[in-house]
Amino acid sequence: MAAPSTPTGPGDASNRSLKQLVLGRRDVQDLSDTEQELPSELMTINMGPSHPAMHGTVRIVLTVDGERIVASDVQPGYLHRCFEKESEYATYTQVFPYTDRLNYVSPMINNCGWAMVAEKLMGLTGKLPRRAEYIRVIVSEMSRMTDHLTCVGASAMELGAFTPFLYLLKCREWLYELLEKVSGARLTHSYVRIGGVGKDLTPNFDAELTLCLDQIVKVMVECESMLNHNKIFRDRMAGVGAMSKDDAIATGCVGPIARAAGVDYDVRKDYPYSVYPELEFDVPVGTTGDCYDRYLVRIEELKQCIRILRQCLKQIPDGPVMVDDPRVALPAKAATYNTIESMIRHFKHIMDGIKVPAGEAYAFVEGGNGELGFYVVADGTGRPYKAYVRSPSFVHLSTASQLIHGHLIADVVPIFGMINMIGGECDK
């Protein structure tokens, strides 16, 4: 029974060689008697599109040998809302609410990215009031913190650690409350405008944010003590889903995933924008590129965000929060109501949109997941001729199939948690 059998046909031979190559396993008739009683063959199972352990709606068709994944097909698109098509029919200002819904965990950064591409086309880059630039950096860094807090907290929860999840989401809620006070909306802020920000910070924002950061530092000490040396957490994260430095570059990975693999790339340092050159912060870089390193990089980035925020609060100057340029700024309310010229300008501004000169530009910022860019082709009207978002989640998700290959089904959960696929951004 255990003698090697000869292949019966060409299809059979190729099947067997593939199986032996991939699994190092023999055909059923080649197995010993005890092994034959429990023959196993490859099985196809669906994970998602809606699965309690998955972030967002993504479907993975897994081919498994027992518990081990031998092939997978990742299928995004269940949250596709035609961001790019809708943008072609909206004025530049009307696109801001759409960008909120891309990466809905860090909407302020998306707002800034969209404002920056319009400013680049209009030649306003670097001409914004300094207070506006500082406010943008403050709200961006707060958004980056909410992004990382959600990612780390949710991943810990999916591995069974519920307490850190509650603690970290409590911190996120403090930040959301502050952002709500500033912008008026808890989640979809639409706070940034082309040429500045919508309104100034609240009067005692300084004290509130300082208090909030002090509390977050305390909570993070607690969470780190629960997670960093937790045996279950480390066993599930360390060595899982590792990626080499060269792979990370070639597959277009950016942000914490690339940095965990040792790629020293951060848009804030490599292509500095806004007032980041005036701020002092470090870029954490990992060595192994596995899930545990991605976790550590995110934790360290949280600390760097706190450092940046504290510097911003010290350095932020007084002044206007909107550039004094009639092409992008609305006239003052009093003038709108009292002079016909301002009334007409206000009307044209709202109805026709901000006139962006013909041309094309690609502007990018460091989002929660890495380089988030907008590529816009303008034709001189108030609406973009073409808008494209370079979403880091989409690029990172394309590596997922390669990352989960050879791992157990249970390892899909931490790998996806640390890829931090945000459905809205990935599916556009």
Place this chain on the structure above:
Amino acid sequence: MSAKVLDALKAAHGAAIDSVETQHGDAIAWVVRDRLLAVATWLKSDPAMAFDAPVFATCIDRLDWKPIDVPPGPPVYPASAGWTEDRPRFEVVYQLRSTRHRHRLRLKCAVPEHDARVPSLSSLWPAFNWQERETFDMYGISFDGHPDQRRIYLYDEFVGYPLRKDYPKEKRQPLVRRDDLPINPIKVPGGHR
């Protein structure tokens, strides 16, 4: 920095480059379609270029392109010039980045409507695998040599390419009609997809 890259590109592959331009500091090179793969291979391997990191790939449909209030200066082909019938309708755009030199370059390929295909760059940069699938899904550009060219966001039964300018924004194509549900179970050709 961008001018240096464009000069080197013109010196090495003069015949393959239609024109070069710089817009708002972004370097743009128009590449002849048949030579795109050769130029891209050189850009990746040459140590002075070292474009190791892909950024994005997409496409522009110039069907309704009628720019107004074009800024003064010499007209640049064809971004700030008007679109005419004899010009190719599509432009496929590849954005590249060099980790070592920190420079960036945008490659553009003019693609006519009746022959909407370009060579795939996914063998050089694996990130373009999905981005080319997305471009195929949204614009119907076919990528020669792509290992797995199928729709990515939309379902296989979708008719048309939604980001083309002649696809109406209000058009709806539900995969499953609500009134069909109890009678006809969903039949998807090709098994589990």
